[in-house]
Amino acid sequence: MMQIEINHLNQYYGEKQVLYDINLSISTGMFGLLGRNGAGKTTLLKTLVTLLPTKDGDIRMNGIGLHDQKKIRSIIGFLPQDFSMYGNMTAYQALDYLAVLSELDKKTRRARIKELLNQVNLTIHKNVKVKAMSGGMKRRLGIAQALLNNPKILVVDEPTAGLDPEERLRFRNLLAEVSESKIVLLSTHIVGDIEAAAENVAILEKGRIIFSDSIEELLLNAQGKIFSVQIPRTELNVAKRQVKIISLQQEGNTSHLRFIGNPNAQIMCHPLVVEERPTLEDAYLYLLLMKDVE
Ligand code: ADP
Numbered sequence: 084m085m086q087i088e089i090n091h092l093n094q095y096y097g098e099k100q101v102l103y104d105i106n107l108s109i110s111t112g113m114f115g116l117l118g119r120n121g122a123g124k125t126t127l128l129k130t131l132v133t134l135l136p137t138k139d140g141d142i143r144m145n146g147i148g149l150h151d152q153k154k155i156r157s158i159i160g161f162l163p164q165d166f167s168m169y170g171n172m173t174a175y176q177a178l179d180y181l182a183v184l185s186e187l188d189k190k191t192r193r194a195r196i197k198e199l200l201n202q203v204n205l206t207i208h209k210n211v212k213v214k215a216m217s218g219g220m221k222r223r224l225g226i227a228q229a230l231l232n233n234p235k236i237l238v239v240d241e242p243t244a245g246l247d248p249e250e251r252l253r254f255r256n257l258l259a260e261v262s263e264s265k266i267v268l269l270s271t272h273i274v275g276d277i278e279a280a281a282e283n284v285a286i287l288e289k290g291r292i293i294f295s296d297s298i299e300e301l302l303l304n305a306q307g308k309i310f311s312v313q314i315p316r317t318e319l320n321v322a323k324r325q326v327k328i329i330s331l332q333q334e335g336n337t338s339h340l341r342f343i344g345n346p347n348a349q350i351m352c353h354p355l356v357v358e359e360r361p362t363l364e365d366a367y368l369y370l371l372l373m374k375d376v377e
Contacts, residue, residue, distance in 0.1 A: 085111045085145060085235050085266045087131070092140030094123075094130055101126050103290045105140070113262035115277030115298075116270040117367060118287035124270035125164060127287065128240050131268070132161045144236060160229030164240040166221070170214030174205050174224050177213055181228050199227040203257060219250025226257060236266045243276050255279060274364045286370055294370055298363065305361035305369040311341045312356045325350050327372045329365055343369055 087109040094102035101123050118124050129135045131142065133152045142149045149155055169177045175196060182192040200206045203223040213221065222242055229237055239258065243251045258267055259280035269277060277284060277298075285295040294301060309329070314322060319338045322328070325348035332339040341359065344351060361369070 086143075087236065087266060087268070088141075088143045089131075090141045092127075092130065092137065092142060094126055094135065094137065094139075096126075101290050102130070105292055107285055107292065107295060109266055109268060109283070111262075111264070111266055112283070113258065113267045113269060113277065113281040115281040115284040116268065116287060117272065117274065117277065117284055118270075119272055119371070122287040123290045124272075124287055125240055128161075128238050128268070128270055129163075132156075132159050132238055134161075157232065158235045160232065160234035160237045162222070162225040162229045162237075162239040162242060164244070166225040168213060168224075168228070171212060173210045173212055174200065174216070174220075174227075175209040177224065178227055178231065181231055185232055187231075195231065196227075199230055202230070202260075203227045204253070217250065218245045219247070219254060222246065222250075222254055223257065226254075226261070230261070234265070236268065237261055238268045240270050241272070242269065243271065243273060251276075274367050278363050286367065288371060288374055293374055301366045301370075302361055302363065305366035307358065308344050308369055309341065309359045309361045309365045310344045310351070310356050311339065311359050312350065312353050313337050313339050314350075314353065314355070322350050329368050329372075341365070343372060 089105055089107040092102060092105040093100060105127065116124050116127065126135065130137055133149055133155050137149060144155060144158060147154050169180065172180065178196045178199065179192055182196060187195065200209050203226050205220065205223055205227065208216070208220060213224065216224065242258070243254055246254060255276060258269060261267055262280060269281070271277060281298060283297050284301060286293050316333065316336050316338050322340060326342040326345050328340055328342045330341040350356065
């Protein structure tokens with residue numbers, strides 16, 4: 084059983100504070116860190132993988148404190164957002180080079196790389212140069228390098244950005260598979276990235292955790308709050324002033340709205356208003372949009 088404990092973490096760039104009193108407890112499986120761009124996700128992940136120094140707060144991984152940098156790094160694999168490597172090398176060469184740096188002997192390297200290429204589905208592309216790979220292939224190679232030392236914790240930052248839908252799906256499946264035996268901590272602004280495989284989720288907004296619990300709880304939180312209605316397009320502007328709209332589809336002169344309910348809004352009395360079962364996207368937007376109101 085793996086465990087990450089974060090207590091009262093504040094983080095700064097110089098004088099500028101970007102994380103405020105972060106408290107999180109993360110155990111084996113996939114954990115999603117959701118938040119808009121600029122919320123502080125990358126900062127939190129870089130802090131955890133010891134790329135940013137800390138002065139406030141206590142972070143432990145299986146009991147090991149961050150100050151024991153060498154030990155921490157030996158149990159973590161990291162795929163940064165701006166990952167790129169050795170464009171002129173082939174996938175195999177790049178992994179082998181990194182394995183040499185990790186001081187793995189030749190026999191171990193060969194076996195490990197074979198296993199990893201297979202796991203990330205790059206075996207048939209092992210002789211393709213990194214610079215000739217698609218975004219999805221590069222990202223999968225990134226996972227292979229992060230898994231090289233068989234880490235107990237895999238940290239991935241916005242891994243599906245820039246991938247096409249098929250690559251995204253394949254990548255999500257790969258992470259789900261890895262999370263069966265490790266902590267996979269995944270940051271994203273795309274709810275779909277965590278929908279299928281994550282059990283727990285934290286939502287970061289302006290440097291603060293505004294939610295941390297199971298996906299089930301996140302959904303329950305939005306229960307009874309999400310509605311839909313069809314109205315003539317001409318009434319759309321009036322509706323927009325009354326409620327927060329989650330999605331909008333226009334069909335001829337009719338507007339289909341999905342929105343967050345507001346007991347005081349007149350539109351709630353519209354005969355065609357229907358309560359909807361919240362999706363994860365609804366539940367996430369509900370939290371974010373209600374936070375804006377406060
Ligand atoms: P996210 O990953 O959620 O998009 P970041 O952690 O990258 O968020 O950024 C959080 C905040 O910190 C943003 O306001 C960003 O502008 C700021 N920031 C990020 N990197 C630096 C840096 N190196 N120096 C100063 N401010 C930074």
